[in-house]
Amino acid sequence: MKRLILEIVICLVAAVLLMVLHELFKAVIFVLLRVKENNKQSIKRRGIWKLWRYIDPVGLVLAVTCYVPVSKPFMFRIRDKKTNLIIGISGLVFLAVIFFGSVQMLHIIYGTNANVTAALNSSGTRRAGILFWQYMQMLSFDYFIVNLFPVST
Numbered sequence: 001m002k003r004l005i006l007e008i009v010i011c012l013v014a015a016v017l018l019m020v021l022h023e024l025f026k027a028v029i030f031v032l033l034r035v036k037e038n039n040k041q042s043i044k045r046r047g048i049w050k051l052w053r054y055i056d057p058v059g060l061v062l063a064v065t066c067y068v069p070v071s072k073p074f075m076f077r078i079r080d081k082k083t084n085l086i087i088g089i090s091g092l093v094f095l096a097v098i099f100f101g102s103v104q105m106l107h108i109i110y111g112t113n114a115n116v117t118a119a120l121n122s123s124g125t126r127r128a129g130i131l132f133w134q135y136m137q138m139l140s141f142d143y144f145i146v147n148l149f150p151v152s153t
Contacts, residue, residue, distance in 0.1 A: 015063035102137035
């Protein structure tokens with residue numbers, strides 16, 4: 001029972017972190033593109049640093065049950081197709097970087113002689129670290145696939 005609760009908590013932490021970082025990255029790209037256009041008045045009113053806005057409760061339930069997180073995107077209107085494309089591609093690139101970074105972290109944690117069963121049966125922070133990076137890897141890959149099919153909010 002303790003292991004199940006630990007896994008659920010680690011999955012939720014990884015999902016929240018992934019949601020917030022993904023949407024914040026896209027919002028920062030949007031703001032940088034708007035600063036380039038000298039539209040500073042609308043940028044100050046946006047409030048991209050209110051991070052709790054990116055967390056979607058339905059996405060958390062989906063992350064725990066199906067390993068597919070979804071998040072609330074930062075609400076901005078994009079009329080320009082080029083800007084929309086840049087933000088979409090930057091979000092996908094960010095998820096790919098997180099995925100490959102998680103794979104690399106797991107490779108570092110396991111070492112070259114990977115005894116996965118022994119590592120997962122260990123207790124303490126090593127097991128929690130392994131589970132965290134496994135969930136980051138799995139959730140970022142699934143999040144990447146879901147973002148390939150854009151759905152209007």
